[in-house]
Amino acid sequence: xxxxxxxxxxxxxxxxxxxxxxxxxxxxxxxxxxxxxxxxxxxxxxxxxxxxxxxxxxxxxxxxxxxxxxxxxxxxxxxxxxxxxxxxxxxxxxxx
Numbered sequence: 001x002x003x004x005x006x007x008x009x010x011x012x013x014x015x016x017x018x019x020x021x022x023x024x025x026x027x028x029x030x031x032x033x034x035x036x037x038x039x040x041x042x043x044x045x046x047x048x049x050x051x052x053x054x055x056x057x058x059x060x061x062x063x064x065x066x067x068x069x070x071x072x073x074x075x076x077x078x079x080x081x082x083x084x085x086x087x088x089x090x091x092x093x094x095x096x
Contacts, residue, residue: 003011
């Protein structure tokens with residue numbers, strides 16, 4: 001039995017709509033997977049950023065500690081140099 005032309009047209013339109021729906025569903029699933037991948041990558045970058053920030057804070061603290069130690073050593077060396085100069089002056093004046 002032959003189908004009426006309007007039924008054939010409706011079936012073609014329905015088939016096209018179902019194909020488009022399946023394609024859209026596939027694209028949506030792909031987009032969801034890509035979004036999940038991006039969210040995971042972002043989470044990893046944020047963890048790295050946090051770790052790097054902690055490392056930077058530790059390095060800055062160490063640099064400040066070294067600067068302070070350097071200043072203290074320089075001060076002690078200067079004081080020792082002054083004491084040595086004073087002793088040399090005294091030793092020179094006793095010879096005379």
